[in-house]
Amino acid sequence: MKGRSFLSTANLSPAELQQLLSLSQNYCDVNNNHRLLPHKLLRGKMIAPLFFEASTRTKVSFERAARNLGADLVDLQIGASSIIKGESVLETARTLQAMAIDALVVRHASSGLPAFLADNLHIPVINAGDGWHEHPTQALLDLLTISQEFGSFAGLNVLFLGDIRHSRVARSNLFAMQTLGIKVRMAGPPTLVPPEMKALGAEIVRDIDQAAAEADVVYLLRIQWERQQSGFVSSLSEYSKLYGMDEERLALLQSHAILLHPGPANVGVELSAAAYAWPRSRIEAQVNNGVAARMAVLHWLLAGD
């Protein structure tokens, strides 16, 4: 994989996904025991995070992952860069490449922008979230969290609940989960669950209580206000009553089921405080696994075997 970009989960084979997951699991143990950090692996490499959209988890975990492996980071703040003087994203990326930067980690509101950069550069580009399109490293850390819980994937039933339409997390997970034999269901307000999800392989369900009761994993999604005009949701209180995870709905879940959320969570909207703190919520485990999954991706692309 050395030298390749990491743009999507759609083109990853079952073997590649499993390889990335076992590398992630190794790094999970390493990240949580700092004495074991392999500082030498990417020593001398320099990685540039280019975040054109807000981020807490993804940005910090990529930075942590790079440092854990011994790489250095370019500290370029988009708002203080030559982008403000009218330079294009491509020229900015070419400028970094000309300084022998080894890889770019890119988040942008435009779907397809990381792929466009990858087509025009010779250094690897990692997609850290592009518009509504994909967020492949999020899917990897989610699968790691699921595998820690269940051991294997085949036959598992995952319900995505919420704003599917604008969710790059749902898309990247859908592609990877199908590759691994997971059954994916999706539910939410009809305005926010596009019918094309069926063509992509998900089952769209209307009876949320029944689907939640049958799920091994319930994956909650935030309403992505920044990607939509008003009008998809009539009111927040109606949304949270009909589509949110509260104590009543939690009580329907199987005893082995877990709750996931990519963050940031809007507590009181898509889930209640009780759901966030539910003993089988794995939201913090996802955050922890984010560092390991991103170490695995950096290793894969920059260190080779």
Ligand code: ASP
């Ligand atoms: N953090 C995730 C993303 O960047 C999910 C979200 O923002 O709701 O797509």
